[in-house]
Amino acid sequence: MPIDHHSAAPIPFDLALQTPDDHIMLRAFGESIALLAPKNEFLRNDSLWRLQNIYHPALATQTLAQCGVALDIGAGFGAFAVPFALAYPDWRVFCFEPDPLAFAYLQKNIQDLSLTQVTALPFAIGCQKEDAPQDANAVRVALGRVMAGDETAIDRLGAVLPIALYSKSKINMGYLERGHNRAEEFDPVHLPTLAAVMLDCLSPRLLKITAPMAESGILSDLSDAQIDHVIGETWSHVPSALIHKPAKGQRQTWLRRAGTDQLALRKAAYLGGRTSTLDIIFAPCAVLDDDLASLDALLSDPSDDFKVLAVLDPDYLAADDLLALFGNDSRLCVLQTPSGGSAPAWNVGRKQSTATHIAFVEGGSLAEIGFFSHLLDLARYTGAEVVQGPHYTFDAEGPDQVANGLGNMLLRDDAAVGARYPFSDRHYHLCATHALMAQDAAISRRVYRRDYLDSRDIWFPDTGNHADKLIFQTLSLHQLPHVAELDGASFAQRAQGLPPQDRANSILESFRVLIKRAVRDGWNDFEWILQSFAAQINSITPELDPQARTRFLRSMAQLWAQAGQVLNVAAFDLSLLNLIRSAEFLQHALLAQDQIKDSDILADFDAPLA
Amino acid sequence: MPKITCITTTYNEGPLLLNAVHSVLNQSFGDFEYIIVDDGSAEETRAILNSLTDPRLKIIPQANAGLSAARNVGIALAKGDYICFLDADDLRPNWSFASIAKVIDATNPDLVLCPGLMVDLRDHIKDFYDAPIFAQIAQRLPQSVTCADHAQHRQICALAQHLEPQSANKVVRRAFLQSADLRFPAPYFFEDIYFHTLVLAKADRIAFLQTPAFTYFRRYLKPQITATTGDLRFDILAVAKLTLDAFARLPAFEDLDYRSAVLTSCLRVIEWCEISLNHSSRAVFRNSADAMLSQSPAGFRDVRPDDLTNPAFALPLKRYLDTAGRV
Numbered sequence: 025m026p027i028d029h030h031s032a033a034p035i036p037f038d039l040a041l042q043t044p045d046d047h048i049m050l051r052a053f054g055e056s057i058a059l060l061a062p063k064n065e066f067l068r069n070d071s072l073w074r075l076q077n078i079y080h081p082a083l084a085t086q087t088l089a090q091c092g093v094a095l096d097i098g099a100g101f102g103a104f105a106v107p108f109a110l111a112y113p114d115w116r117v118f119c120f121e122p123d124p125l126a127f128a129y130l131q132k133n134i135q136d137l138s139l140t141q142v143t144a145l146p147f148a149i150g151c152q153k154e155d156a157p158q159d160a161n162a163v164r165v166a167l168g169r170v171m172a173g174d175e176t177a178i179d180r181l182g183a184v185l186p187i188a189l190y191s192k193s194k195i196n197m198g199y200l201e202r203g204h205n206r207a208e209e210f211d212p213v214h215l216p217t218l219a220a221v222m223l224d225c226l227s228p229r230l231l232k233i234t235a236p237m238a239e240s241g242i243l244s245d246l247s248d249a250q251i252d253h254v255i256g257e258t259w260s261h262v263p264s265a266l267i268h269k270p271a272k273g274q275r276q277t278w279l280r281r282a283g284t285d286q287l288a289l290r291k292a293a294y295l296g297g298r299t300s301t302l303d304i305i306f307a308p309c310a311v312l313d314d315d316l317a318s319l320d321a322l323l324s325d326p327s328d329d330f331k332v333l334a335v336l337d338p339d340y341l342a343a344d345d346l347l348a349l350f351g352n353d354s355r356l357c358v359l360q361t362p363s364g365g366s367a368p369a370w371n372v373g374r375k376q377s378t379a380t381h382i383a384f385v386e387g388g389s390l391a392e393i394g395f396f397s398h399l400l401d402l403a404r405y406t407g408a409e410v411v412q413g414p415h416y417t418f419d420a421e422g423p424d425q426v427a428n429g430l431g432n433m434l435l436r437d438d439a440a441v442g443a444r445y446p447f448s449d450r451h452y453h454l455c456a457t458h459a460l461m462a463q464d465a466a467i468s469r470r471v472y473r474r475d476y477l478d479s480r481d482i483w484f485p486d487t488g489n490h491a492d493k494l495i496f497q498t499l500s501l502h503q504l505p506h507v508a509e510l511d512g513a514s515f516a517q518r519a520q521g522l523p524p525q526d527r528a529n530s531i532l533e534s535f536r537v538l539i540k541r542a543v544r545d546g547w548n549d550f551e552w553i554l555q556s557f558a559a560q561i562n563s564i565t566p567e568l569d570p571q572a573r574t575r576f577l578r579s580m581a582q583l584w585a586q587a588g589q590v591l592n593v594a595a596f597d598l599s600l601l602n603l604i605r606s607a608e609f610l611q612h613a614l615l616a617q618d619q620i621k622d623s624d625i626l627a628d629f630d631a632p633l634a
Numbered sequence: 635m636p637k638i639t640c641i642t643t644t645y646n647e648g649p650l651l652l653n654a655v656h657s658v659l660n661q662s663f664g665d666f667e668y669i670i671v672d673d674g675s676a677e678e679t680r681a682i683l684n685s686l687t688d689p690r691l692k693i694i695p696q697a698n699a700g701l702s703a704a705r706n707v708g709i710a711l712a713k714g715d716y717i718c719f720l721d722a723d724d725l726r727p728n729w730s731f732a733s734i735a736k737v738i739d740a741t742n743p744d745l746v747l748c749p750g751l752m753v754d755l756r757d758h759i760k761d762f763y764d765a766p767i768f769a770q771i772a773q774r775l776p777q778s779v780t781c782a783d784h785a786q787h788r789q790i791c792a793l794a795q796h797l798e799p800q801s802a803n804k805v806v807r808r809a810f811l812q813s814a815d816l817r818f819p820a821p822y823f824f825e826d827i828y829f830h831t832l833v834l835a836k837a838d839r840i841a842f843l844q845t846p847a848f849t850y851f852r853r854y855l856k857p858q859i860t861a862t863t864g865d866l867r868f869d870i871l872a873v874a875k876l877t878l879d880a881f882a883r884l885p886a887f888e889d890l891d892y893r894s895a896v897l898t899s900c901l902r903v904i905e906w907c908e909i910s911l912n913h914s915s916r917a918v919f920r921n922s923a924d925a926m927l928s929q930s931p932a933g934f935r936d937v938r939p940d941d942l943t944n945p946a947f948a949l950p951l952k953r954y955l956d957t958a959g960r961v
Binding site: 051053054055081082083084085087088089090111112113278288290292293294296297406407408409473475476478479480542543544545546548590591592 | 729753756853913
């Protein structure tokens, strides 16, 4: 289709007669400059905000090579490209700006500052099928000439590009989105469009992107390019795998999601020698049908962003047999070790894991398809140490319930606080960790950052009972204010159904271990942990027979008093004891406090179990 | 002689060190030398250092002697007009040295203090902790430079005393360091408050940079000294004593605002170390801190009344006065 209006647009008349009002001051990348900018408050503020809040801090955290090629998609009047070119003079910069007015300002700014290494091209970047040029070779040749500094090739390039329909906002000057948005706010415009896949010809190492709704397509088309740095803002959900899957370039990334300061797709330069994926450590429950159903549910997710490390006792199931059952799915690895229960299996699997993120799943549980992929996505957008999905417990009919979509009937978690935020085609909300700690340990519905667990020395203690999960849950949550929970996919766990005496032992054991850790690691905030234990004591006490109840309450009270003496913090005051409804506990606690009040008790806490 | 010497000390940072190294070697400003003091690292880090060939880089190996001693070795070998520091797990934005050089050329200072950015544990990028203090200084000092003979100089120094005492925010004239005989207090950790206090108090001309010149990373990858719960934290008591005693010998000690700022900044670091310690050591630490503070120069007991009602200082200050009052 011939075109006549979009090749190097003529500079508007008023740009030739500049006034001080035509300029705005930019300060970024160590440069202070006055730039010509359209007299539109929204456009100016929007561009400055993005420069100060996205591009400048992002580049302060990334080390660029001495030279390279940068692509500025959606360059506007040059608020990023111009200071970037001044700060990084050995980088070649290609700016793409399809809006004629913004393009004219961009060109004038480049001319005024004699930025010979910056080339402005008046094209949109597209990623749809119809954006493929009829003559790809002609485009390649023209781009090569542009790269070699032949400005006349820009016109020739424009002449061979397809024209696509966009919607231009009448309210937010400069906002342009692909397709026909019929809302009153938008006017349709036709613009020459260069297919993103052709940009690889320019050998880009840095990509700055402002391309509303086209971000995923552009990044997908550039998946083979050797890009080391990606910065910008996104108006649509970019699947995190587009950044995190192995690529030629490093892809250090800071892509902030428009409209929220909670979400930014990010990737650091150094991942501690780990691969940016998820390892799901699977500990079997030794009921073959249940284990196979659990693994089947995990491996039904088509994503290749995770692996399942099944830790099996060779006497239970041979590795080859299991692999054959799942068609030698390359995402399934088997580690063979003598059975010792879930906690040792999870620890063994974790030691073999090389991923940045990790999950611990037990046989008999059922993840809805995509459950863990979505959690990994959320983890990469929030940087959160722990993310989780909703869960419920089921009895023998559980698998059918899952198949029938019980997940849709799930209520919001009691621990939920605040608003729901959109994320991809779902929502997420924040759960208060103190409320989560008061609930049963729900380890398997969570994805953890491996570096977080390692640096805080959080492992499953091998207590041989339910306490290992309670301890892990408290250790992994108590220093975090919130955990992000993703709606829309759920995780089903078999009900534990532990006898009251076993539960009491677990509570006592986990309290003992946690207080010991508190002493060693210098914890200062105990209030929520104590409240959590108070809730557990209140819950279990009525279920115990009188003798067991007395033993349990006395042991807990002794530990409580010892901890208060050693830790010497207000949280152990008697006022908190009032949270515990049992008068017997209070009696024991007062007695214990009195017995040890003058002693220099040290933090041993190896009291006998109830 | 190069304009700037940048000093990094390393102890087993491994590949993480490359972030810092590349950020320095890729600065847009080229007139610098880069000294890395390897403070007894194991093989992995040594191999990385051996692979670096840039002619601007000098690698100085030594047996493990601690951060302060390693930095002092770097200072002794520096040839640049100005010296700055970069921790082995942080980085300098590409424009850092260029911005610093511009300020040096324009103001000829003994000391440049630079704001920074911080990448938090979730990789969120934020202003560094002390950005509000830099903003207050910028408001009071539009020209961004203060000299000893300015009427406001000590007020500005008192304010700057509350900047984060870390080393990356400082660029110091080498000749000034030599004439003031300033070093880090080897063999102690938590050394920064000493260097910060004395370099600030002794500098005649101080410039403040407007643009972030370092990026500090909080990480889960590697335990940082500032995250230890162990007995290393007792070092702060010796460092605080050295700081208070040394400051008391300076003319600036006469100034109530400045003297109070030095005392409260030391008390805050001591308090932070105490609440970060394991519980088994806290009582001993508290007793030791009280003993050390009771021996501090008497002039410090005359405190600024406003500080006693400032929520940031009130508690440690009252405790200090109780302790000192008992002597």
